[in-house]
Amino acid sequence: MREQAEQRFRPSGRQGKGRYGVATRAVAVAVGVLAAGAAVPPATAAPSAAPSAARHGTVQQGLDALVRSDGVPAALASVTDGKDHTRTYTAGVGDIATGAKVPRDGQLRVGSNTKAFTAVVVLQLVAEGKVRLDGHVDTYLPGLVHGDGIDGGRVTVRQLLQHTSGLPDYIPYLSEDIRYYEPRDLLDLALRQKADFAPGEGWKYSNTNYLVAGLLVQRVTGRPLAVEIDRRVVRRAGLRHTYFPAPGELRPRERHPRGYHQASAGAPVVDATEWDPSWAWAAGQLVSTNSDLNRFYSALLRGRLLPKPQLDQMRTTVSAGRPFADGARYGLGLVSTPLSCAGQLSWGHGGSMTGYETRGGVTEGGRAVNVAVTTQPGEATQKHMEELVDKVLCSTARPGKG
Numbered sequence: 001m002r003e004q005a006e007q008r009f010r011p012s013g014r015q016g017k018g019r020y021g022v023a024t025r026a027v028a029v030a031v032g033v034l035a036a037g038a039a040v041p042p043a044t045a046a047p048s049a050a051p052s053a054a055r056h057g058t059v060q061q062g063l064d065a066l067v068r069s070d071g072v073p074a075a076l077a078s079v080t081d082g083k084d085h086t087r088t089y090t091a092g093v094g095d096i097a098t099g100a101k102v103p104r105d106g107q108l109r110v111g112s113n114t115k116a117f118t119a120v121v122v123l124q125l126v127a128e129g130k131v132r133l134d135g136h137v138d139t140y141l142p143g144l145v146h147g148d149g150i151d152g153g154r155v156t157v158r159q160l161l162q163h164t165s166g167l168p169d170y171i172p173y174l175s176e177d178i179r180y181y182e183p184r185d186l187l188d189l190a191l192r193q194k195a196d197f198a199p200g201e202g203w204k205y206s207n208t209n210y211l212v213a214g215l216l217v218q219r220v221t222g223r224p225l226a227v228e229i230d231r232r233v234v235r236r237a238g239l240r241h242t243y244f245p246a247p248g249e250l251r252p253r254e255r256h257p258r259g260y261h262q263a264s265a266g267a268p269v270v271d272a273t274e275w276d277p278s279w280a281w282a283a284g285q286l287v288s289t290n291s292d293l294n295r296f297y298s299a300l301l302r303g304r305l306l307p308k309p310q311l312d313q314m315r316t317t318v319s320a321g322r323p324f325a326d327g328a329r330y331g332l333g334l335v336s337t338p339l340s341c342a343g344q345l346s347w348g349h350g351g352s353m354t355g356y357e358t359r360g361g362v363t364e365g366g367r368a369v370n371v372a373v374t375t376q377p378g379e380a381t382q383k384h385m386e387e388l389v390d391k392v393l394c395s396t397a398r399p400g401k402g
Contacts, residue, residue, distance in 0.1 A: 056087065058395055062388035063091035063371075070381040072373040074102045074257045078290035079392055080298065082366030086291055092374075094257035097271070103255035105289045107241055108372050109277065110358050111351025113293055114286040115210050117233050118225070119161050119333025120300065121217050123310040124232055126157075130220050133158045133313060140216045144187070149195030157216070159199050160209040161332035162318060168193035169206040174279055180247055181278045186211055203318055203330070207283035210333075214282025225282055237299040242288040250274040252287050259355020260375045269375075272355035284353055293360055294368035297348050300334075301362055315347070323352075325386050337361060337386075341394035352376050359385040367393055 063075040074092035090102040125131040137145050137152035137160065145152030150167065159165040170190035174181075190208040197204070214225045221228055226244035234242050241254060251274040261272035277285045288296075299305055306314065317329035317336055324330070327338040336345045339361075346361025348370075357377055360370030369392040371385050 058391050059087075059089050059369075059388070060091070062384075062391065063089055066373055066381065066384060066388075067092040070373075070377060070384060072375050072377060072381065073260055074374040075371065076102060076104075076106065076108075076257065076290055076373075077369065077371045077388075077392075078105055078294055080291075080294045080366070080368040082363075082368075086294065088291060094374075096258070096260070102257050105241075105291050107252040107254045107256040107287050107289055108358060108374075109252070109259065109353040109356045110286050110288045110293060110372075111280070111284045111353035111356070113288065113349050113351040113358060114280070114282065114284045116297070116300070116333045116349045117229050117286060118210050118213050118217070118282045119314065120305050121225075121228050121232050122157065122161060122213055123306050123314055123332065125217070125220055126313075127307050127310045131157060131216070137212060137216070140219055141212070144215070145191070145212060147191040147195070148193070149198070150191060151199075155199045157213070158313075158332065160213050160216075162203075162330055163205050163209055163320075164201075164203050164318065165199050165206070165209055166195045166197040166202065166204070167206050167208040167212070168196055170208050170211065171279075178275045180276050181281070183211055183215055183281050186279065186281065187215070203320060205320075205323060207280075210283035211281060217282075229286075233296070233305060236305060237296050239288070239292045239295060242286060242292045242296070244286055245277055247278065248276070250276060257374045261354055262375065275354065277353070280353065284351060290358070290360070290370040290372055293348075293358070293370045294362065297360070297362040298366055298368050301347060301364065302366070324350075325383075339363075339394055340390050344394070346389065346393055357382065357385065359389050361389050361393060363393055369393055 059077050059079055063077055066072050066075040072092065073096045074090065074094055077089045078086060080086045088105045090104055092102060094100045094102040094106065122131060126133055131140065134156050137155045137157065141152060145155065155165045155167065168190050170186045173189040187208070196202065217225050217228055229244055243253065258271055258273040260269050262269045303311055314332040314334050317331045320328050320330035320335065324335060325337055329336045333349065334347055335349050336347055339346055344363060346363055348361040350359045354376065356372060356374060358370060358372045362368040369389050371388055373385065
């Protein structure tokens with residue numbers, strides 16, 4: 001999830017190693033040392049026969065800079081060359097209290113990349129004739145989406161997936177405590193607000209759109225969203241480290257770098273690895289890895305997850321504003337970003353989630369890169385991540401190739 005409101009961290013008060021009690025002071029001290037460039041283990045890269053030495057250097061230098069200059073605890077990347085050869089990279093430390101190494105291709109909370117997964121499920125239902133893109137929300141969720149200027153009889157499924165519905169975001173109205181949220185609880189928070197604009201009359205990024213899309217999936221299929229994402233996307237794309245956390249599941253299941261949160265400049269840095277992500281749900285709850293995200297977006301662009309008519313709809317874009325990069329355009333859960341290599345685009349989404357940030361993209365030719373850091377950085381660091389993605393994707397670009 002990519003807006004500033006996601007940076008709110010709501011500690012539960014539970015104690016434990018790396019949590020929020022006595023560990024907080026130790027973590028804050030360790031981050032101060034790390035940001036100064038001290039005690040950082042040498043950055044490493046896994047051996048592979050695929051990417052060129054030049055690109056290898058570009059990636060590793062970029063990650064090192066994110067740690068040493070931007071002060072992030074850890075940076076990770078995965079690069080695929082278009083022939084399914086993948087190389088992974090790390091820099092920094094996976095646990096700043098202990099100095100533990102960064103797990104190679106470790107699991108991360110990938111935030112709004114979840115939106116692309118949710119959109120794929122909806123578009124599969126469109127392909128099956130069970131949902132119409134230009135059908136209204138009330139057709140599938142009768143009477144559910146109504147409020148001040150909000151009318152589910154006017155909002156279409158396409159508008160949900162493209163953030164042109166005008167539905168207000170629920171994120172700013174979450175309580176300050178970490179707790180489990182039912183999707184309907186989140187929707188109620190949004191429906192107490194006034195619509196941002198009439199359906200189809202503007203563009204504004206709102207997690208509520210994907211909350212409603214997730215509820216639509218459950219109503220149409222009769223199964224939980226987590227089940228549908230797993231069977232329709234995760235398994236079909238061959239993702240081995242991606243899952244939708246179960247209720248009450250507070251930490252990534254496999255090896256992972258710890259994530260960190262700082263409420264403001266100068267505030268204590270706290271370990272934000274373990275908490276309930278239910279407030280993100282269909283808009284941002286997934287756990288994955290850099291290499292799995294590359295595999296997912298590559299499979300999507302190659303037509304392995306959607307028939308061509310639905311993939312074409314997904315790639316039909318409108319101009320997008322914040323929080324995306326200049327020139328970005330939003331499709332149906334998929335974002336196009338212009339690359340510095342003339343005339344070329346990358347496709348992906350990216351995500352922000354408490355403790356983690358991800359940026360990446362896939363080209364038409366199948367080159368893919370995903371970069372992650374273990375905190376939610378400011379705009380300057382986000383831009384550095386986006387610049388690194390651009391450099392890697394353009395480092396082997398060929399004229400006329402995507």
